[in-house]
Amino acid sequence: QVQLVESGGGSVQPGGSLRLSCVASGGTFSMYSMGWFRQAPGKEREFVAAIIWSGVRPYSAYYADSLKGRFTISKDDAKNTVYLQMNTLKPEETAVYYCAGRRGGVRDYNDSAEYDFWGQGTQVIVSS
Secondary structure (H helix, E strand, O other), rough: EEEEEEOEEEEEOOOOEEEEEEEEEEOHHHHHHEEEEEEOOOOOOEEEEEEEEOOOOOOOOEHHHHHHEEEEEEEEEHHOOOEEEEEOOOOHHHHEEEEEEEEEEOOOOOOOOOOEEEOOEEEEEOOO
């Protein structure tokens, strides 16, 4: 059984940065597609970023349109870890951030239903 554990959340001022980490255990991480989603209070869970396994490196990274240039997803197979570097954070990005995974490729990387494994989430608060 695959387990995902996120860390790195916290409080930051607008314009600040955070790096989230998600460590996987119980499977062959190198063959996983990994994604980050977030859910703000009273809102639906939304796609943030994904890095998709294809069998051919380098793997492709995808981002929500509003995040391009500010967030970066990366994957370290040797450490079984996926990261989300978040820069120039905005108050409206306050949310619980979730890590998600799936063995192999993903057809619709921005669809949460495509992912089989989920972490418990880490809270990010952007406030002055």
